[in-house]
Amino acid sequence: xxxxxxxxxxxxxxxxxxxxxxxxxxxxxxxxxxxxxxxxxxxxxxxxxxxxxxxxxxxxxxxxxxxxxxxxxxxxxxxxxxxxxxxxxxxxxxxxxxxxxxxxxxxxxxxxxxxxxxxxxxxxxxxxxxxxxxxxxxxxxxxxxxxxxxxxxxxxxxxxxxxxxxxxxxxxxxxxxxxxxxxxxxxxxxxxxxxxxxxxxxxxxxxxxxxxxxxxxxxxxxxxxxxxxxxxxxxxxxxxxxxxxxxxxxxxxxxxxxxxxxxxxxxxxxxxxxxxxxxxxxxxxxxxxxxxxxxxxxxxxxxxxxx
Amino acid sequence: xxxxxxxxxxxxxxxxxxxxxxxxxxxxxxxxxxxxxxxxxxxxxxxxxxxxxxxxxxxxxxxxxxxxxxxxxxxxxxxxxxxxxxxxxxxxxxxxxxxxxxxxxxxxxxxxxxxxxxxxxxxxxxxxxxxxxxxxxxxxxxxxxxxxxxxxxxxxxxxxxxxxxxxxxxxxxxxxxxxxxxxxxxxxxxxxxxxxxxxxxxxxxxxxxxxxxxxxxxxxxxxxxxxxxxxxxxxxxxxxxxxxxxxxxxxxxxxxxxxxxxxxxxxxxxxx
Numbered sequence: 327x328x329x330x331x332x333x334x335x336x337x338x339x340x341x342x343x344x345x346x347x348x349x350x351x352x353x354x355x356x357x358x359x360x361x362x363x364x365x366x367x368x369x370x371x372x373x374x375x376x377x378x379x380x381x382x383x384x385x386x387x388x389x390x391x392x393x394x395x396x397x398x399x400x401x402x403x404x405x406x407x408x409x410x411x412x413x414x415x416x417x418x419x420x421x422x423x424x425x426x427x428x429x430x431x432x433x434x435x436x437x438x439x440x441x442x443x444x445x446x447x448x449x450x451x452x453x454x455x456x457x458x459x460x461x462x463x464x465x466x467x468x469x470x471x472x473x474x475x476x477x478x479x480x481x482x483x484x485x486x487x488x489x490x491x492x493x494x495x496x497x498x499x500x501x502x503x504x505x506x507x508x509x510x511x512x513x514x515x516x517x518x519x520x521x522x523x524x525x526x527x528x529x530x531x532x533x534x535x536x537x538x539x540x541x542x543x544x545x546x547x548x549x550x551x552x553x554x555x556x557x558x559x560x561x562x563x564x565x566x567x568x569x570x571x572x573x574x575x576x577x578x579x580x581x582x583x584x585x586x587x588x589x590x591x592x593x594x595x596x597x598x599x600x601x602x603x604x605x606x607x608x609x610x611x612x613x614x615x616x617x618x619x620x621x622x623x624x625x626x627x628x629x630x631x632x633x
Numbered sequence: 634x635x636x637x638x639x640x641x642x643x644x645x646x647x648x649x650x651x652x653x654x655x656x657x658x659x660x661x662x663x664x665x666x667x668x669x670x671x672x673x674x675x676x677x678x679x680x681x682x683x684x685x686x687x688x689x690x691x692x693x694x695x696x697x698x699x700x701x702x703x704x705x706x707x708x709x710x711x712x713x714x715x716x717x718x719x720x721x722x723x724x725x726x727x728x729x730x731x732x733x734x735x736x737x738x739x740x741x742x743x744x745x746x747x748x749x750x751x752x753x754x755x756x757x758x759x760x761x762x763x764x765x766x767x768x769x770x771x772x773x774x775x776x777x778x779x780x781x782x783x784x785x786x787x788x789x790x791x792x793x794x795x796x797x798x799x800x801x802x803x804x805x806x807x808x809x810x811x812x813x814x815x816x817x818x819x820x821x822x823x824x825x826x827x828x829x830x831x832x833x834x835x836x837x838x839x840x841x842x843x844x845x846x847x848x849x850x851x852x853x854x855x856x857x858x859x860x861x862x863x864x865x866x867x868x869x870x871x872x873x874x875x876x877x878x879x880x881x882x883x884x885x886x887x888x889x890x891x892x893x894x895x896x897x898x899x900x901x902x903x904x905x
Contacts, residue, residue, distance in 0.1 A: 374791035384762040
């Protein structure tokens with residue numbers, strides 16, 4: 327995803343000199359081609375995310391479209407007040423890019439688990455929150471962020487995520503995209519963990535449960551229509567995120583469902599309001615938290631069988 | 634650009650007088666913080682900054698960001714006195730429905746470059762603007778006033794590194810060095826030592842001045858540029874101009890009430 331992002335951004339930078347990239351001293355190997363090709367549109371702010379974010383706001387208010395880039399919680403939580411006051415309040419054209427959603431850097435430890443960022447970013451007025459699930463969505467989200475004259479948060483996985491979509495898709499602001507059809511139940515998912523939802527759906531199919539999967543590349547604004555549609559159709563909607571279940575994507579879905587007043591139960595799958603101190607790779611930690619394809623399918627099978 | 638209708642000493646006095654009135658009427662705070670930087674702001678808006686009151690967003694304007702946003706009343710006063718908006722509006726400061734909040738807000742206020750209030754933000758945004766203007770080949774300059782207590786914030790030192798590294802010599806950071814912060818003298822709070830030596834060590838072109846001496850301030854602003862960002866350490870007195878407010882920590886927060894308001898006004902009347 328990060329390679330797709332930077333490839334897309336490089337293309338945009340070539341077409342538009344106003345597109346600038348600031349890194350907080352991260353992106354070795356990933357950003358190299360960008361800074362060699364567009365040195366005038368690239369800044370390394372050093373290990374200083376607060377200043378990086380304020381500088382980005384200043385540059386954006388002078389007419390640039392600025393992308394701040396770092397990993398995990400550094401470009402978001404570390405400098406959340408700079409994002410709030412300097413970027414969002416001023417509606418500055420800054421796009422915050424974080425690589426390493428959820429447990430992508432799992433083995434590096436809790437400090438590098440990006441597991442509260444959706445909640446905090448979506449709480450900021452004016453902020454658009456993008457959670458692409460695969461390289462196709464990443465490319466379109468990156469292009470879309472340029473078209474929005476205001477702050478965006480782009481939450482990326484890491485590297486090596488496989489394409490999940492087949493054929494043509496079109497990412498639109500506030501629109502979910504179908505990954506799989508299903509008759510019995512549905513999983514709404516935000517981000518690269520969508521591959522686990524697909525795996526769960528495949529396992530469930532073998533068990534006789536037809537489970538749809540929808541990707542939400544934009545958590546804010548969120549696709550109210552699709553939520554309301556399935557609220558009227560299903561007894562239970564499952565939400566899936568590699569993020570704390572408090573305040574994140576599942577919570578956003580609950581808000582819409584509650585406002586609509588319809589009866590579907592929203593079952594939020596994610597990290598159950600805890601810090602994960604276990605050591606391991608992304609797959610291992612997902613499984614530990616019950617959000618691997620296998621664990622999700624077991625959970626849904628049990629829940630759906632009990633109805 | 635701007636017509637020079639007002640001298641820096643006239644403007645400084647008006648800022649002080651307006652600020653006493655504004656904080657008195659609103660019950661707002663930070664009067665001493667405004668008085669300490671009144672001369673710096675007055676010199677900037679009378680002699681240094683390029684701006685057009687009829688076109689506040691003119692691309693050729695110099696950018697000014699008040700990083701110590703709690704002294705916003707002083708900036709509003711300067712903007713009104715040079716003609717960005719009507720002076721009578723100053724008395725709405727902090728009132729319900731006013732556009733003049735206690736800390737600086739750019740929303741609908743002509744002449745305000747950037748909203749501040751949380752410390753350690755404005756100086757960094759100023760670096761970003763300086764960077765963008767430099768890249769764009771603009772001759773416009775960027776000025777920012779920070780408090781000395783504000784230098785407790787780590788982000789000030791992040792941008793001190795950044796502005797030097799990128800040789801932002803279109804940036805001038807003025808420290809209103811009144812030696813006091815919220816609860817006590819700076820040195821009793823978090824020892825700052827020599828701010829001039831610190832910024833010099835960070836690579837900046839540093840000039841120390843008496844922050845109430847307009848000639849020294851003007852000289853520091855106009856001195857030829859090196860390839861480095863400029864830091865002007867302006868030694869000031871907190872509460873300057875009203876004897877009982879000077880170096881009195883009480884007036885960081887207290888507004889001038891009752892007889893103290895009359896006394897303050899009387900002292901500033903004598904200055905006229």
